[in-house]
Amino acid sequence: MGKKAPKPIDLARKPRGFPDKREALIHAEQAMIERITGVYRRWGFEGLDTGAFEYTDALGKFLPDEDRPNAGVFALQDDDDQWMSLRYDLTAPLARFAAENWQTLAKPFRRYAAGPVWRNEKPGPGRFREFLQCDADSVGAAGSHADAEMIAMAAEAMRAAGAADGEFAIRVNTRQLLNAVLDGVGAASAEVRLTILRALDKLDKFGTSGVADLLGAGRMDESGDFTKGAGLDVDGVKRVLAFAEAGRETRSDTLEALGQAVGTSESAQTGLAELKAISRALEAFAAPEADVVFDPSVVRGLEYYTGPVFEAELLKETVDEDGRTVRIGSVGGGGRYDDLVARFTGQKVPATGFSVGISRLAAAFAISGEIRALNGPVVVLNLDREDPSEALRLASELRRAGLRAEAYMGSSGMRPQMKYADRRGAPAVVMVGEDELAKGVVTIKDLKEGARQAAAIESNQEYREARPGQFEAPRAELVARVRAIVEADQ
RNA sequence: GCCGCCUUAGCUCAGUUGGUUAGAGCGCUAGAAUGUGGAUCUAGAGGUCCCCUGUUCGAUUCAGGGAGGCGGUACCA
Incomplete structure (x- = not known):
């Protein structure tokens, strides 16, 4: 009795979709944000941060008097019983800010923002309930050149985030053309129109036959679950598919194909004119042809x-450590939202914007093993358990020289201290014990070099005598010798 | 939400056709090694076999229910 540890009172567990992030991921995400906001700033956008909470009605949907105020968003009631929600994107808070400060802003108001947003939905690979977005928007900018600017800048942001030639594409479409097609097949009810649009959106996922099923009677997924379709007849399915698959290699070829697939209605003409204007502007921006494609789906x-609406897609295949292909797909999106600010001001304000899903992009890089562990600090071993002063002094000296260094703060002996340095990824270890103090030297061990040399050593005895990667240096040379190791290691 | 699969040591997983001491590899701790990380050898610690109820002489194993995880699908402003 009494030997076992007491039973824990609480389980250490974490709600799904709220990821813990270790150092390598934090650095990857922050670097990505810095590079992307750097692009936004260069294009003339200014920073604006808003708070995590907005009044629920300011977010537009999910009114607090509905049955489930928390569906989709995380909501709670303030002291005065008003419903507040954690923001689910960065665009709705921007619309609120723009409306509130409309009189004092230089128009168009061009701002960028980066930060966490929250959605109360089922998480999946690369999908979280708390995740980072990085946005740019122009409020008060009408005209296709403003949309084209977003698109060209989105492509540049993707490159800045680390996607190379051919590893991503910005796929562009416009609501006007979609409306033309819906009218063309006589889809009158809102329900059927929605079902058709959702089916179209899945072209890249399910392919032609899957979308044909969804446009017609319905589709069975691989677990046996059935999704009801839009109920179009054979001719209707054919016409929608002909439109959806009008995408061609180049933007001008797609425009030509679309001209035939989309008819001559007013919205068809408007949509085609929008895409043509965007195309012209993209050429002026010198956006590479392969970066931006017109894609009616x-x-x-x-x-x-x-x-206009557009989506940034990661084309590069992401393979996890078990060799399985993980589907990432869309890592950003945007478009024109001319009615969002009008909700607050009553007056129509044209606006267009773009958002990069930082977390999903970083998750894609993490899944395919592209996020490397960072070097740890130089560790100064504490060999005098009675008085650690010498170790503290040496670590301070290294820090003052700008090196990342720490004195060992635990209570273990030397072997565990070496092990600790190894597991922290320390490039080097500094040792000063009685011998070194007496001789006025420091012992420095280059851990990476040591491991390299040790790989060739067979016997224990040889290993013990070799002390690979280790050398003594005069105390005065401490900083210079350690710096040489750290810099060689980067 | 709906559908499918899964849950045994810190991790990855064997196994028990219902039976007495439930295993491996990795990791961890200690030692070989007298101030020295990785590799090697030796030893050790570590378990509510997800939870509840039922069937049974007996349940980690069977049945029902629940929870959690994974995947698909729906939704995704």
Whole structure:
């Protein structure tokens, strides 16, 4: 009795979709944000941060008097019983800010923002309930050249985030053309129109036959679950598919193909004119042809987009450590939302914007093993358990010279201290014991070099005598010798 | 939400056709090694076999229910 540890009171567990992030991931995400906001700033956008919470009605949907105020968003009631929600994107808070400060802003108001957003949805690979977005928006900018600017800048942001030639594409479409097609097949009810749009959006996922099923009777997924379709007849399915698959290699070829697939209605003409204007502007921006494609199957969210819509897709295949291909797909998106600010001001304000999903992009890089562990600090071993002063002094000296260094703060002996340095990824270890103090030297061990040399050593005895990677240096040379190791290691 | 699969040591997983002491590899701790990380050898610690109820002389194993995880699908402003 009494030997076992007491039973824990609480389980250490974490809600799904709220990821813990270790150093390598934190650095990767922050570097990505810095590079992308760098692009936004260079294009003339200014920073604006807003708080995590907004009043629920300011976010537009999910009113607090509905049955489930928390569906989709995380909501709670303030002291005065008003419902507040954690922001689910950075665009809705921007619309609120722009409306509140409209009189004092230089128009168009061009701002960028980066930060966490929250969605109360089921998480999946690369999908979280708390994740980082990095946005740019122009509020008060009408005209296709403003949309084209977003698109060209999105491509540049993707490159800045680390996607190389051919590893991503910005896929562009416009709501006007989608409306033309819906009208063309006589889809009158909102329900059927929604179902058709959702089916279209899945072209890259399910292919032609899967989308044909969804446009017609319905589709069975691989677990046996059935999704009801839009109920179009054979001719209707054919016409929608002909439109969806009008995408061609080049933007001008796609425009030509679309001209035939989309008819002559007013919205068809408007949509084609939008894409043509975007195409012209993209050439002026010198956006590489392969970066931006026109793709009629792009739909995006159904709530607030009113004109051009676009999506940043990671084309590079992401393979996890078990060799399985993980589907990442869209890592960003945007479009024109001319009605969002009008909710607050009553007056129509044209706006267009773009958002990069930092967390998903970083997750994609992490899954395929591209995020490397960072070097740890130089560790100064503490060999005098009675008085650690010498170790503290040496570590301070290294820090003052700008090196990342720490004195060992635990209570273990030398072997565990070496092990600790190894597991921290320390480039070097500094040792000063009685011998060194007496001789006025420091012992420095280059851990990476040591491991390299030790790989060739067979016997224990030889290993013990070799002390690979280790050398003595005059105390005065401490900083210079350690710096040489650290710098060689980067 | 709906569908499928899964849950045994810190991790990855064997196994028990219902039976007495439930295993491996990795990791961890200690030692070989008298101030020295990785590799090597030796020893050791570590378990509510997810939870509840039922069937049974007996349940980690069977049945029902629940929870959690993974995947698909729906939704995704």
